[in-house]
Amino acid sequence: MTPPDSTPSSSDSSASGAGGERKRILTGVRPTGALHLGHYVGALENWIRLQREYECFFLIADYQVSDYADDFDRVRESVWEVALDWLAVGLDPNNSHYTIESLVPEHAELTTWLGWWTPLGMLERNPTLKSEMADLEARGSVPVAFFNYPLMQVANILMPKAHLVPVGDDQLPHIEMTREIARRFNRKFDREVFPEPDALVGRVARLVGTDGDAKMSKSRNNAIFLKDDEDTVNQKVRGMFTDPTRLRATDPGHVEGNPVFIYHDAFNPDTDEVNDLKERYVAGKVGDVEVKQKLAKAINAFLDPIRERRRYFESHPEEVRAALERGSTYSREVAQATMADVRDAMQTNYLAR
C-alpha cells in the first residue's frame, strides 16, 4: 500500500543520499504543536517547491523550545505531529531529510565550539531574541538554553554546509550573523570549513489569524490546523472576524485587510467566485454567511487531499518513523563529516599526535 500521491513531480529529482550535485537548503520548525494554514502559506508551500531543485534538510528543532520546558509532553508530541503534517502536505522524505535536531547531538557540539568565536554582545544585541526574552521574563524566567538558541540556529545552518536558507526580509540579520561566524571560524583556522550561506529571500507571507490578529497561532486560538476536520473548519470559519465597520449585509463592506477575503485569496482557486464575492461585498449585496460558506468549502477542498494523506500516515506510524529515522541518520552522517572537518581545522585530534 502506498500513500495517496500529492507530489507527482518529486520523483523527477535526483535521488537523495549522495547529494553531491544539488545545492543544499536548511530550514525547519520548532516542535510546539501541529501545523496550521499560516505555516502552509508562510513556509510549506515554498518548501514543497524547493525540494525539487535543492537537497533539503528539514529540521525539527527540539533543542530550541526551552520556552516550553514546563510542557515537555507537548514538545514530544509535536515532533510527531510536525512529521505527520510534513508527510501530509507532500514533503518527500526520500528526496529530503527529515531531521530531529537532538538525534544529531553534533548540533550541541558545534554550538559549543562556535561559542568560542561569538561575542556575547552578538546575542545580547539580537533584537528578536531581546523581545522574546522580555516576553519570557514577564511570564517567569529565561532558560539558559533559550538565550543560546540563535547560536544553535547558526550551527544548524553550518552543519550541512547549507548554501541557502529560505527567509523573509526580517530574518536577514540572522543570516548575516551566520555568515559572520562562519567567516570568523574560517579566518581563525585559515581554511574554508564553512561556506557562507546565502539567504533565499522570498515573499514569506504571514497569514492573519481567524480573529484578524497579525499572526495565526495555537496559543491565540485563532488557527485553522492542517489536520482540522471539515466540521471544525466550518465552525472556525463561521466564527471568523470580518469587517468590523459593517453591521448589516446591506452595508457596503471593506475587502482590504478583511480576514475572510485574505483567506479567499489564499485558498480559493476560483478567482471568478472570489472577485464576484468581493464586488458584492463592497456594494453591500452579500452577507457574511455566504462569503464564509464559500470560504469553508474552499478551505475544505484544499485540505481534503492533505487530510487523506495524513490519515494514511496516522495509520502507518512505521512510515513516519522510517522518514524520521532515514533523515536523521543521514543528517547525522553529514554532521559527523562536518565535525571531522572542524576538528581537523582546529587540530583537536589530540590522540592523532
Added chain:
Amino acid sequence: MTPPDSTPSSSDSSASGAGGERKRILTGVRPTGALHLGHYVGALENWIRLQREYECFFLIADYQVSDYADDFDRVRESVWEVALDWLAVGLDPNNSHYTIESLVPEHAELTTWLGWWTPLGMLERNPTLKSEMADLEARGSVPVAFFNYPLMQVANILMPKAHLVPVGDDQLPHIEMTREIARRFNRKFDREVFPEPDALVGRVARLVGTDGDAKMSKSRNNAIFLKDDEDTVNQKVRGMFTDPTRLRATDPGHVEGNPVFIYHDAFNPDTDEVNDLKERYVAGKVGDVEVKQKLAKAINAFLDPIRERRRYFESHPEEVRAALERGSTYSREVAQATMADVRDAMQTNYLAR
C-alpha cells in the same frame, strides 16, 4: 620498559573499568599551560591521595578555555602538557580516567538539555563568572562559550554521576548550583537520574607566586613549573620576593607571609632545617642567599622524581596517548550510558515510539 614508579600504593586499589564499588570523583583542570607548584599544593597532592580510595575522573576541560580563543595553539599544546604533568606526579591512568572533555561531546549535549532548566539569572548572578567576565570585557569581549562554562561544569560533574567533588570553601556555591540543577531535572522527570553530588571540602591551599602575589600563574610570570629544570628553579628562587622591610641580612626579618618560608613549609621536608632558618631569619642571623639556596635545593629534590618520570613519558608519547585514549574512551562510555538515562527520562527516544 616501565616508568619510574612513584605511586607504589596505587596498585593496591581495585581495578578500574567496572567502577561499581568505589565512589566517583570528578575533578579537572583547564588546559592553559603546564602545571606548576601551585597546582601541586592546591590540587594534585589531594588527587594523588584520593585516587586510591575513589574512582577518579580527571578532566582536561578543553571546551572551557574560550578566554584563550586567540591562542588556540596554547590550548592544544596544554592538553598534552597537562597529561605529561599528571603522569609525572603519579596520577595512575589505569586506576583513574584521564578525560579530554571534547573527546566526550556528550558534555555539550547534556549542557544543552540542562540549559532548559537553568534560569539565565543563575549564571548572571554567579559572582565568580561575573568578575571573570569583567576582566575579559576589559581586554576585549566575552565569548558566548565563556558565559556558559559554569553550566558545562555542572554537566561535567553530573555526567559520570559523581558522588563527590573536591573543592575549596569558595567553590561551595558552585556545587550548590549543581545540586539545584540535578534536583530540578529529577523533579521534572520524576526519577533520580542524577544523584546530588557532595562537596569534598578540603583545605585547598593556594600557593603564593614567587613575587608574593596571591596566585601563582603563568601570565604573572611568577610560577615554578613542575617541569622546570634545576637551573631554572635556582634562578627563579634567587629572584623570589622575601621580606620587603628587611634591607640587610642583619635586620630582623618576618617569616609570616614571606614567600620563601611559605615555600620552605610546603616543599622542604627537613623541618629542623626550616625551623633553624626561621629562627635565624627573625633574629637577623641569616641572609636571603642561604635561605634561598636551601629552598632551591629542597624544591629540586622534590621535583627530581617528577622530572624523571616526565622525561620518561616525554620520550614515550605512545604511553601518554594511551592514557588519554583509555580514559576518554571509558568516560565516553559512561557518558553514553548517562545520556541514555537522560533520553529515557525525557522520553526523547522519538523513534522508539
